[in-house]
Amino acid sequence: MSQALTPAPILTHAEPLAHVPGPTGFWGVLRRPFVLDLRALALLRMATAAVMLLDLAIRSTDLEAHYANMGVLPLATLHAQVWSAYQFSLHAASGLWQAQAALFLLAAGLAGALLLGYHTRLATVASWVLLVSVQNRNPLIGQGGDDLLRMLLFWGMFLPWGRVWSRDARTRPAPARLDYFSAATVAYVVQIALLYWCTALLKNGPEWTQTGTALYYAFSLDQLLLPGGRLLYPHPDLLRGLTFATYYMELLLPFALFLPVGVRWWRWLVVGVLFGFHLGISVTLYVGLFFLINMASLLGLLPPGLLNWLAGRAAPHAARAAGWRMRLPAWHLPWRLRLERTREPSAGSRRLVRAGREAFVAVVLAYVCWWNLDDVAVLRPTGSLMVAPARWFGLLFRVDQHWGMFAPVVFKDDGWYIFDGTTAAGRHLDLNRAGAPTRYSKPAAVVSLFKNDRWRKYSENYLFVSNAWMRPYYCNYLLRIWHENPAHPPLTHLSIVYMKEVSLPDYQVAKPVREVLCECETELGEELEVD
Known part of the structure; x- marks a missing residue:
C-alpha cells in the first residue's frame, strides 16, 4: 500500500502563524x-x-x-x-x-x-x-x-x-x-x-x-x-x-x-x-x-x-516541484511499535x-x-x-561523553608506521606503501598513509602500552590480507615498526627512533604472533 506525497505550504515567517502570545514576565x-x-x-x-x-x-x-x-x-x-x-x-x-x-x-x-x-x-x-x-x-x-x-x-x-x-x-x-x-x-x-x-x-x-x-x-x-x-x-x-x-x-x-x-x-x-x-x-x-x-x-x-x-529562496523551487508526486509506502506498524501520533489525544x-x-x-x-x-x-x-x-x-x-580534544596538553609522540614484510628471498617490502621497498625515511605527507580517520585513530590507540593486546591481531590481519592477493610475493615475517619522532619546542627536529611494536612470522601458510 502506498500514499502519494503532495507538496505542503512553505513556512516563511518566524512570527506565529496565528496570534498566540507567548509567556511574558520573568x-x-x-x-x-x-x-x-x-x-x-x-x-x-x-x-x-x-x-x-x-x-x-x-x-x-x-x-x-x-x-x-x-x-x-x-x-x-x-x-x-x-x-x-x-x-x-x-x-x-x-x-x-x-x-x-x-x-x-x-x-x-x-x-x-x-x-x-x-x-x-x-x-x-x-x-x-x-x-x-x-x-x-x-x-x-x-x-x-x-x-x-x-x-x-x-x-x-x-x-x-x-x-x-x-x-x-x-x-x-x-x-x-x-x-x-x-x-x-x-x-x-x-x-x-x-x-x-x-x-x-x-x-x-x-x-x-x-x-x-x-x-x-x-x-x-x-x-x-x-x-x-x-x-x-x-x-x-x-x-x-x-x-x-x-x-x-x-x-x-x-x-x-x-x-x-x-x-x-x-x-x-x-x-x-x-x-x-x-x-x-x-x-x-x-x-x-x-x-x-x-x-x-x-x-x-x-x-x-x-x-x-x-x-524565500526555496519557495520558487518548491513551486516548480509542485507538479510531481512521489510515492512512498505508508507503513502501518503494529500499535506497540508506533512512535508517531496516529490520532489526536485528549x-x-x-x-x-x-x-x-x-x-x-x-x-x-x-x-x-x-x-x-x-x-x-x-x-x-x-x-x-x-x-x-x-x-x-x-x-x-550512551549519554557518556568526554570532550578532551588536545587536552590537557597536545600529544607529542609523533611519527609514522612502517609495515616491514620479509619475503622468502630476503627482500623487505613496506605493506603500508603498497609493497614498495622498505625505506625508513620520513614520507612527504605522513597523513596520506592513513586510509581514513578511523584507521588514524586506531593507529593512535595502537601505540599505547596499555593497548599492547591489540598488536598481534593487527599484525596477523595485515599478513592475511596481503596473502589474499595472488600477485603479492609470500612473506615469511612482518614487523610493525613505528618511527617515533617526538615533537620538540622552538622548531627543533628530533631524530626518529625505530620502535618495533609487533612481529609476526608465517609457517606453512599460518600466521603466528610473536612479541
Whole structure:
C-alpha cells in the first residue's frame, strides 16, 4: 500500500502563524535563550542524517577489518578487553562481515528516512540504536565527534525536528507557531555549551593557558597536518595568538547562548564564530568528520531572519516541484511499535505525556551535567563526584561523553608506521606503501598513509602500552590480507615498526627512533604472533 506525497505550504515567517502570545514576565525572559525555530530544528535533523550517511559510507569500506571476526577486533577479544556489562550492540551478534553489511544497509535506510522526515520519530530512535550499536562494536576507532553525533540523535528523539520541512509534515496541518520551547530545547542548547566549556576546562596544561604553544605542537604532528596548517606552522607569533583565541573562545563564547537580551544577535555571533572555527580546523588538521558534526550541531541555533531568507529562496523551487508526486509506502506498524501520533489525544493525556517527557529529559540533562562536571574535575580536588554504580545509565544509553580534544596538553609522540614484510628471498617490502621497498625515511605527507580517520585513530590507540593486546591481531590481519592477493610475493615475517619522532619546542627536529611494536612470522601458510 502506498500514499502519494503532495507538496505542503512553505513556512516563511518566524512570527506565529496565528496570534498566540507567548509567556511574558520573568518566565518569558528566562526561556528566551532556549526558544528555537522549528525550521532550524528541521535543518538540524537533515544535517545530522546527512552526516550519518557519510559516516556509514566511510565505515562501510572496512566492514571486515573493523567489525568482523576476521578483522582487527574479533568478538571474543572485544568482550575480553573493552566490553562493559552495560553495553549493547546488534553488530556484536555476529562476526560475519555479511551480517555487518545488512545492518549498515538498514542504518543507511533509516538515516535516509530521517533526512526526508519520513516516520521521523521512529527513524530517529532506530538510527540512535544502530549508531550506539556500531560505536560499541569497535570503540578503538572512536573520536570526540562520535559522542556529539550520538547526543544529537538522543536529544532529537524529544525534539519536533520533523514538524516542518519533512515528509511527515505534509500530512499534518501547519503548526500554530514556528517558535518552540521545551526541556529538549534546553538540553540541546546546554549540550552545545557543555561541549565547548568542557573542552576548554580540560585544556589545563601550560601550553594552552601560559605559553600559548598548543597549536605549534598540534601542527608539529605530521599524522594530522594538512596544507592549511603547513602554511601557518612557520609563524610562531600567529600560532600563539590563535592558541589563546581558541582557548578563550571555547571557554567564554558559550555564555552568549544564555543571554536573554538580543538573543538573535548573540546566536549570529555564536554560529558565525564556531562555523569559522571548525572550517579552519578542516583545512589545517586531519580530524575526520569531527568538524562536520560540530558544524551540523549548530544549525538548530539559526535565527529566524536567516530562516526566512532560506525559505524565500526555496519557495520558487518548491513551486516548480509542485507538479510531481512521489510515492512512498505508508507503513502501518503494529500499535506497540508506533512512535508517531496516529490520532489526536485528549487534552488530559496530552498534558500527562508532555509532563512525563519533560521530566525525563530534565533528569537526563541533570545527569549529563553531572557526568561532565565529574569529567573536568573542576569542583572536586580529590576523588570523584560520580560514584561507579551511578555510571550504568550513561554507559547503557550512551549519554557518556568526554570532550578532551588536545587536552590537557597536545600529544607529542609523533611519527609514522612502517609495515616491514620479509619475503622468502630476503627482500623487505613496506605493506603500508603498497609493497614498495622498505625505506625508513620520513614520507612527504605522513597523513596520506592513513586510509581514513578511523584507521588514524586506531593507529593512535595502537601505540599505547596499555593497548599492547591489540598488536598481534593487527599484525596477523595485515599478513592475511596481503596473502589474499595472488600477485603479492609470500612473506615469511612482518614487523610493525613505528618511527617515533617526538615533537620538540622552538622548531627543533628530533631524530626518529625505530620502535618495533609487533612481529609476526608465517609457517606453512599460518600466521603466528610473536612479541
